[in-house]
Amino acid sequence: MSPAGREVTITIDGREVPAVEGEMLHDAARKGDVEIPYFCYEPKLGDPVGACRMCLVEIEGIPKLQTSCSTPVREGMVVHTRTEQVKEAQNSVVEFLLVNHPLDCPVCDKGGECPLQDISYGWGPGKSRVIDEKRHFEKPIELSPLVAIDRERCILCYRCVRFSQEVSEDAQLQLIERGDRTYVGTFDDRPYVAPFQGNITDICPVGALTNYTYRFRARPWDIEHAGSVCTICPSQCNVSFTVRDEKVKRVISRDNHEVDDGWLCDRGRYGFEMFDAPERVREPQLKGGAVSWEQALEAVAEGLRRAGGKVAAIAGDASNEEGFLLQRILRDALGSPHIDSRPSRGPKADVLRRLAEPNVSAKVRDIDEADAILVLGTDPLHSSPILDLRVRKAIRRNGAKLVVATERPTALDGGAEAIARYAPGQAAHFVGELASAIGGSDNVATPVAETLRDAGKVVVIWGERIAREDGAAEALLDVAAATNMSTTDGAGLLEIPDTTNARGLREAGCLPDAGPGLSDTTAGKSTEEIREALISGELTTLVLFGADPLRDFPDTPAWEEALTAADFVLTFSMHDNATTAKSDVVLPLETHAEKDGTVTHPDGRLQRVRPSASRPENVVPNILVLSELATKLGLDTGIDSQPTAFQALTNAVTLYNGIEDEQIGGRGLRWQDREGATSARTGTEQPGPGGPPEGGSPDTQRDAPISMVQPDPTPRGVASADPPSGGPSTAANGDLLLGTYRDLWAGPVTELNPPLKFLTPQQRVEISRTDAERLDLKSGDKVRVNGIEAEAHVKERVPAGVVFMAEGVSDGNANALLNGGPVQVKIEKLDEATA
């Protein structure tokens, strides 16, 4: 559908309705308030297929009835939706669908929210003439461990199959057999396991696909819908909680095209049972024992006062208001500048300010219209799943050209025009090379650069972790300049940060060298420096707000040491974990179904998290806990509720100045889109649109080899398995370079939600075929990697000389091996006997 359609007027049922030429008649009718029943039409799924025939209408000049979902609008079209002929067709379609559809409504989970029920009532004949036996299938059976399928109820609308084929592109669901024996299934009846499968239960118009987690839990009249935002990952999808008896029973999408396109990943959809997990922290704990809030806050105030300014704080899973209050406590009540919100370190504040410039930032929707997309240093499937779908959509529907430059093979490689692989630790170098290659130099990044050069609208989706390397963020800005982002509408950088609300926390002032609104401030220590200072005794006290360093931060042993060395550790945590076990005081955090506050999407969109379910008895809103604590420490913040906290936040953060809660509403508000949005850069000079810096990376002394896998010229984007010539040559002693990544399923979400347990990843060592042969390994062999036991997994697309391991898994967390620099690992094969 071209957005530049002509405005036309059509007549529906004698009424003139404005429309855009080329849009589907069904959409035009809906906008003109004419209801046409439909089952299969769903614009989210792409082009219409006209499978169900429910949407038939009469168009003057065309003798046969037409499906309104797949008929484009033309000027002067005269349409009738209520004539005898149409009614008869509608009656027949419903009667036909009900020939085989069982009369299951009382036991069917969809009952009450079922389009088939509604349409049978509204447009059906009310009687069936069919007395024959209906078709039978075994039911209900497992389509996957999360979704049950009842094939008798399926009306073969194709929606689920289209989702699997054209949206998530896992191509697992198929329609099998022919005629009335057709059914939805997978090849060989294998379980449908994919990270987005839950969406098919949302789009199925009948009760054929149901969630095991929700089956029979409630009827539509037993529940309330509460809109909020999923804060499990930086995608910040808009969700609607289905709440019964004040408990979350289901999570469904709240369709925000600007954020999630109406899809959810399974982590967000099924990750709600953890709100009630036995591991949940339900009351304040002092040295492991439950205490009253009074006692706990007294102990905290005492502990913080004793630190005498030698205190640091790290924010993780926190709302903007919480982050803002936390940094006020640190800076204004305790007089310490040491606060951070990043797992290890990141760019300096002035670079962050330049990255936050509205003219170089892309919004999620820009991906849809981009001419070229660069995925840099991250695999969206794992780090921000919903963007993976978005990129696929841009390629499939808009013909966007994708290039991927990462350490590790990504899920998007298959659709890429060019792929670059750089060795772990070489991101900064690579991005520098890329900037100069776009400017015309010929180097390792040239194949990628060729797609981006003069491409028009370029959107760069980049992972925060590349910015842990010095110079990477600066080089990224050079890429932005080289692709003329600041002067191209719809082009820009889109960061995928490591934590959900990373952007909001940075803008709220949880940075060592920037205060609220990225303003200048006394420089403090970054996360990594805080850790070192705790070990050396320079700092004695640590506040962790929703951060779990022992699981999520690099260098676990050093963190163990730091937490042990600290005199006093205060942890705000949702669940018990290794970090809370080492804390002196643990205070409970609210979940995203209980919290009231705002978060900021990586593209700058402020979104509101709203309390939807009841919180456990002794869990108190965190904003109140923080402001109470501030008061105890002698700082009157004047904050006693979410509105006052939001007011204080928007007053202090220049970027958010003047934003009202109503403006955020249910859809969010990008601060950049506001009238008179303040530039992130305060006081610093504005560099002109400027060309790319000729002559390479700002980090030229670091000229380490980078591994470059170029796609074969013929098949689109298939990475060659040959060891790249310039690859990280395996060290003489056979050691391999370690690369790590955060797996989608590695983390508490799979462990705390029983339905997702089956997805809990085990540590695997992904190794190239060359290295596997050299070490005599095959997939499934048990190996030991620098003390961590794991399973070898030979992967074609892994470059030689590198192995990849997952961070955040419960056993053998690769974070334990990281130490801030390149890590060489030794792989020993374990015999079956020793394993």
Add this chain to the structure above:
Amino acid sequence: MSFDPKSASYLDSIEVVEVQRGPKPGGVGGAYRAFGETLRGLKTTMARLIEGPMTIEYPEEKTPVYPRFRGRHKLHKFEDTGLEKCVGCSLCAAACPADCIRVVAAENIPGDRVSAGERYAAVYEINLSRCIFCGYCEIACPFDAITMGHDYEMADYDRRDLIFTKEMLLAEPVERTPLKSEGE
């Protein structure tokens, strides 16, 4: 005209209305009237006296009810299989105008079935202190699983005891209420 109440012209201008009163109490006439009225009342009493006592000695004795009387609900089981008829569909809860039915359904485990369908009511509660005995639940039920019984004896000492659980509704009510017989 002047309004001096003592002036003659003012007094002349007032219309005097005479109040009609009944006979003065007391005296022979009064005694006769009181006795007469009592006798008139006694006539009715005497006339009913021969009919015998009308009092129903509740609770020893109960008023029979019509067959379609809507009393305390009953949940039913299939006689042959012993499975509960209720599938926990919540339609009764949807129909209930007093919003006093709570159904929490669950999935049947093959081999340990509770109801005949895919689902069953794990929790089925009626708050009888709120029920208005309209019978909509009975009409809504697609499986005739719930019906209105004849029992009207539900008084209790604690409101909480008026929340009838599934077990209580499935059990035969202990006290039976007599039905009116044909033609009664």
